[in-house]
Amino acid sequence: MQISRIYSNKPDVFTAIDFNCGEKASRLNVIYGEVRHPKDRNKDSHNLGKTTLLHLIDFLMLKGTSREHFLFRHKERFMDFTFFIEIALNAGDFATVRRGVSDPNQIALVRHAEGGKDLSSAPDDAWDHVGLSREEAFRLLDGWLDLRILKPYDYRKAITYFLRSQGDYADELQLGKFQSGRDRDWKPFVAHLFGFNETAIQRKYELDEAIADLKNKQAEQQSEVQFTEDQLPQIVARVAQMQRHVTEIEAQIDAFKFDSEERRLMDDLVNSIESQIAELNERLYNIKYDVQQINIALEQKDKFDLSEIEEIFAESSLHFPELVKKKYEDLVEFNRKITNERNVSLRARKKSLETEQTDLLCRKEALDLERENHLRILRNTDTFEKFKALQKDISQQKSQLFYFEQQRDKVELMASTARMVREAERERGRVVDEIKTMVTKTNPVYARFADVFNSYCQTVLNREGLFFFMVNSNGNFDYQIDLSLQGQTGVPSSQGEGTSYKKIVCALFDLALLKTYEGMPFFHFVYHDGILEALDDRKKLALLEVVREQIRGGKTQYILSLIDSDIPRDSEGKRIEFGADEVVLHLHDDGPSGRLFKMAEF
Numbered sequence: 001m002q003i004s005r006i007y008s009n010k011p012d013v014f015t016a017i018d019f020n021c022g023e024k025a026s027r028l029n030v031i032y033g034e035v036r037h038p039k040d041r042n043k044d045s046h047n048l049g050k051t052t053l054l055h056l057i058d059f060l061m062l063k064g065t066s067r068e069h070f071l072f073r074h075k076e077r078f079m080d081f082t083f084f085i086e087i088a089l090n091a092g093d094f095a096t097v098r099r100g101v102s103d104p105n106q107i108a109l110v111r112h113a114e115g116g117k118d119l120s121s122a123p124d125d126a127w128d129h130v131g132l133s134r135e136e137a138f139r140l141l142d143g144w145l146d147l148r149i150l151k152p153y154d155y156r157k158a159i160t161y162f163l164r165s166q167g168d169y170a171d172e173l174q175l176g177k178f179q180s181g182r183d184r185d186w187k188p189f190v191a192h193l194f195g196f197n198e199t200a201i202q203r204k205y206e207l208d209e210a211i212a213d214l215k216n217k218q219a220e221q222q223s224e225v226q227f228t229e230d231q232l233p234q235i236v237a238r239v240a241q242m243q244r245h246v247t248e249i250e251a252q253i254d255a256f257k258f259d260s261e262e263r264r265l266m267d268d269l270v271n272s273i274e275s276q277i278a279e280l281n282e283r284l285y286n287i288k289y290d291v292q293q294i295n296i297a298l299e300q301k302d303k304f305d306l307s308e309i310e311e312i313f314a315e316s317s318l319h320f321p322e323l324v325k326k327k328y329e330d331l332v333e334f335n336r337k338i339t340n341e342r343n344v345s346l347r348a349r350k351k352s353l354e355t356e357q358t359d360l361l362c363r364k365e366a367l368d369l370e371r372e373n374h375l376r377i378l379r380n381t382d383t384f385e386k387f388k389a390l391q392k393d394i395s396q397q398k399s400q401l402f403y404f405e406q407q408r409d410k411v412e413l414m415a416s417t418a419r420m421v422r423e424a425e426r427e428r429g430r431v432v433d434e435i436k437t438m439v440t441k442t443n444p445v446y447a448r449f450a451d452v453f454n455s456y457c458q459t460v461l462n463r464e465g466l467f468f469f470m471v472n473s474n475g476n477f478d479y480q481i482d483l484s485l486q487g488q489t490g491v492p493s494s495q496g497e498g499t500s501y502k503k504i505v506c507a508l509f510d511l512a513l514l515k516t517y518e519g520m521p522f523f524h525f526v527y528h529d530g531i532l533e534a535l536d537d538r539k540k541l542a543l544l545e546v547v548r549e550q551i552r553g554g555k556t557q558y559i560l561s562l563i564d565s566d567i568p569r570d571s572e573g574k575r576i577e578f579g580a581d582e583v584v585l586h587l588h589d590d591g592p593s594g595r596l597f598k599m600a601e602f
Helices: 022-026 050-060 134-145 156-162 187-193 199-223 229-254 259-299 306-315 322-379 383-439 444-461 499-516 537-551
Strands: 002-008 029-034 082-088 094-100 107-112 129-132 463-471 477-485 525-529 557-563 583-588
Touching: 002 022, 002 050, 002 557, 029 050, 050 082, 050 094, 050 525, 050 557, 094 134, 107 134, 129 134, 156 187, 156 499, 156 525, 187 199, 187 477, 199 383, 229 383, 259 322, 383 463, 444 463, 444 499, 444 537, 463 499, 477 499, 499 525, 499 537, 537 557
Parallel strands: 029 557, 029 583, 525 557
Antiparallel strands: 002 082, 082 094, 094 107, 107 129, 463 477
């Protein structure tokens, strides 16, 4: 797939652009911005439309619309525009896409044998398909492009790798559009692109998401219970014991046999309630004492007064050296800081004790009431009164049993979720091992790309370009590029960390990928926006040498944009101009006629 032609229904404002494609793709496609008024500060050579053209191509390749796109950010200017793109298909024929700004969801498509057509005035019946929604046109065009290498992915997944704007040179594979997204949205596709089976990679991300959801669910379940998963056996046993006890006591009370329940109440009163009350009283006493001591400590003030020391020295007619005075001042300041820190700690401790005291008093009040109820039952001599009291007590025990049964059920659910987490984590471990094994094995696509990329890095950067896949610290599929001095493989260079070199590495990466797939049903073009900007002339020439060598057979179409200050120069400072047949669009800063859209700046 290559770009053949772009035009509009308003040729006086947007002039048609015919690209070198097919057999002519052996020539460069240069979008050239000329600076005619370098001293005029009111003119800007970077606002001619070089990058805008890239975004227009993306729109015509059926990108979804957004307010950020220049056509819709300035919709009042472009409302009456309809744009056309002619695409050279891998099958040997051509396809034209028609898309307007006023209704970008009404798209027309036609397939034709010859290129170079102007269908801007063609009626609807000259088109194979009209009135298509973006989704319908997208599916049809995806079939016409027939980029089988990408399947099951569509052409939109990869096209922006070959439409690199200025914001896409920060990373070879993580384009600007992926920066705010999730790795799972693009890394499985990258694996597929380099000949790997992406199933395990996709499964790893699915498991990560499932585990995170399960852990959130587990945390929500834990917030609803007072027990942990480890306490489930204890809760189950306690519920069973309480069920047996309630059944037995009910039978005894119904038969007016109170001895067993009275003994239980007595044992509970002596061994549990009284014991707990005694412990609470002791703890409350200790808290009260500790709070009193803290209050005393907080009331104490620092009594050291340096002026009194100076006065004693003066009365004794003794010299008070400045150095000694300074040491005393430092000691006073140190003591003040220590006192402040101690007071902060004491106040925090006091607050904690008072909170605990409030809780304990509430607990003691509940135990006192429970003791009172037990004693009332044990001291009551009226059988029917005792029956009613015991009935009330058994109701309370049933309520407690119901509470523990609910807690048991919730803990069982939490335990089930925990088992699911452990099972998912075990599966994730197996998947990570599978990915680790996969990245240690090569495949024809990966091997071919690595060789070509390394060769390009040696030619342009004089560096070994080691590209490899790995598993990162999170267990996810990842990649890395190491640039080493030739002959010193394994000694990474920091050269690739610079912005200019990063741009070159991205360009070489794209070219190597196109070279790897040049004989297959794949993209066969790339648009590098501002690729030569701020590069050393020697690197510009070396990069262009690689580009010209790759496009020589016409299998790769290379589009680049630049301004004339980025034209490379030879060792003597002489400009190395592009051929007239290589410049497909000549822009300049001498008024609207030199812009992509012959209108006022926007």
